[in-house]
Amino acid sequence: MSAKYDAIVIGTGQAGPSLAVRLAETEMTVAIIERKRFGGTCVNNGCIPTKTLVASARAAHVARRAGDYGVTIPGPIAVDMKKVKARKDAVVRKSTEGLEKWLKDTRNLTIYEGHARFADAHRVRVGDELLEADKFFINVGGRASTPPLRGIDQVSYLNNSTMMEVDFLPEHLIVIGGSYVGLEFAQMYRRFGSEVTVVERGPRLIHREDEDVTEAIKTILEGEGIEIRLNAECIGFEKRGDKVAVQVDCSSGDKTVIGSHALLAVGRVPNTGDLGLERAGIEVDRRGYIQVDDQLRTNVPGIYALGDCNGRGAFTHTAYNDYEIVAANLLDGDHRRVSDRITAYALYIDPPLGRAGMSEAEVRKSGRKALMGKMSMTHVGLRGRKARRTDS
Ligand SMILES: Cc1cc2nc3c(=O)[nH]c(=O)nc-3n(C[C@H](O)[C@H](O)[C@H](O)COP(=O)(O)OP(=O)(O)OC[C@H]3O[C@@H](n4cnc5c(N)ncnc54)[C@H](O)[C@@H]3O)c2cc1C
Numbered sequence: 001m002s003a004k005y006d007a008i009v010i011g012t013g014q015a016g017p018s019l020a021v022r023l024a025e026t027e028m029t030v031a032i033i034e035r036k037r038f039g040g041t042c043v044n045n046g047c048i049p050t051k052t053l054v055a056s057a058r059a060a061h062v063a064r065r066a067g068d069y070g071v072t073i074p075g076p077i078a079v080d081m082k083k084v085k086a087r088k089d090a091v092v093r094k095s096t097e098g099l100e101k102w103l104k105d106t107r108n109l110t111i112y113e114g115h116a117r118f119a120d121a122h123r124v125r126v127g128d129e130l131l132e133a134d135k136f137f138i139n140v141g142g143r144a145s146t147p148p149l150r151g152i153d154q155v156s157y158l159n160n161s162t163m164m165e166v167d168f169l170p171e172h173l174i175v176i177g178g179s180y181v182g183l184e185f186a187q188m189y190r191r192f193g194s195e196v197t198v199v200e201r202g203p204r205l206i207h208r209e210d211e212d213v214t215e216a217i218k219t220i221l222e223g224e225g226i227e228i229r230l231n232a233e234c235i236g237f238e239k240r241g242d243k244v245a246v247q248v249d250c251s252s253g254d255k256t257v258i259g260s261h262a263l264l265a266v267g268r269v270p271n272t273g274d275l276g277l278e279r280a281g282i283e284v285d286r287r288g289y290i291q292v293d294d295q296l297r298t299n300v301p302g303i304y305a306l307g308d309c310n311g312r313g314a315f316t317h318t319a320y321n322d323y324e325i326v327a328a329n330l331l332d333g334d335h336r337r338v339s340d341r342i343t344a345y346a347l348y349i350d351p352p353l354g355r356a357g358m359s360e361a362e363v364r365k366s367g368r369k370a371l372m373g374k375m376s377m378t379h380v381g382l383r384g385r386k387a388r389r390t391d392s
Pocket of ligand 1: 274
């Protein structure tokens with residue numbers, strides 16, 4: 001069977017659905033293809049479920065500290081992990097079902113459920129169907145990376161997707177990777193009641209942040225009883241009965257951490273290896289990210305790539321902003337560019353880290369002059385602001 005559309009969107013992540021609906025509203029015939037669950041990473045195993053779990057973990061944390069605020073809760077604080085997961089599932093379900101309904105109710109928009117592969121630069125195959133279009137918008141996102149760490153094939157481990165099925169309390173969770181995804185899970189499970197160790201290959205947590213920021217985060221996490229092992233340059237796994245032993249080879253301390261469960265949070269890879277990009281002649285970089293210009297056009301005319309798969313952003317709002325840029329250029333005559341985007345994101349540990357714009361290290365590297373102000377939150381309301389110039 002074959003069908004022809006004006007535009008085909010591959011993936012229902014954070015850019016695809018809005019773009020598909022917008023195009024369909026301009027009377028174009030549009031198809032959107034999804035191989036798994038509507039909403040992609042953010043909705044099913046990224047932002048929404050993790051932030052729902054973070055909220056449950058915070059409730060447990062605040063309840064444990066209730067006495068500090070003069071509130072008495074008789075008896076110990078217990079966390080029912082089955083209820084925590086059920087709450088998370090309900091929130092996720094609401095989002096995916098809402099999205100599915102929105103797409104299905106949109107006129108001129110046809111949904112295909114299956115894996116899309118390019119047959120050539122004008123056609124994609126989904127199961128037995130061959131779909132043709134003038135324009136393609138690739139929004140296939142990414143997944144957890146599984147590097148070939150020593151012994152990894154000998155043990156079972158979790159990643160951000162399989163963590164979503166956990167409805168029990170791991171006795172001791174070893175989180176491999178001290179960056180954004182790993183740290184959110186680390187604090188969350190510590191607050192649920194697990195013992196938690198974070199194993200990081202580098203000399204400090206979230207190395208993209210300034211040193212004082214990563215140091216503050218380390219202090220906060222250690223203050224909650226999370227063990228942090230840095231400089232773990234030679235990470236390896238070994239099964240020890242029903243436990244997992246992670247060799248960390250750190251510069252100090254024991255060289256092995258033994259836990260009940262291991263969570264791999266060591267980066268993301270784009271879902272581009274099984275998309276038939278080579279048949280369409282679409283260029284990727286050595287890590288598989290689709291190469292795009294400032295308007296998100298690939299090297300093949302009429303084919304665009306949006307969201308995490310183009311390597312130009314790694315957040316829900318950057319994927320959505322990709323949709324806005326493509327729609328502005330294609331439909332509104334507004335010449336928006338990716339390079340105009342200002343970096344902004346958050347790390348949802350508690351208290352959260354928020355960033356807008358450049359870090360101090362980036363400012364210094366750029367050689368620009370900047371005015372710096374620093375104030376500890378414990379001093380808000382007590383002292384005036386202290387500012388200094390980076391060139392002073
Ligand atoms: C644990 C975790 C927490 C996060 N928390 C936050 C947060 O708090 N805030 C934030 O801004 N970002 C967060 N992110 C990042 C955010 O989830 C992603 O940046 C965002 O989902 C990227 O959206 P996307 O549209 O590029 O792709 P995705 O959301 O990954 O969607 C891609 C879709 O394409 C489908 N697909 C792939 N290949 C094919 C194919 N061949 N055929 C058909 N369909 C296909 C997939 O099934 C998927 O549904 C988090 C990520 C993780 C992993």
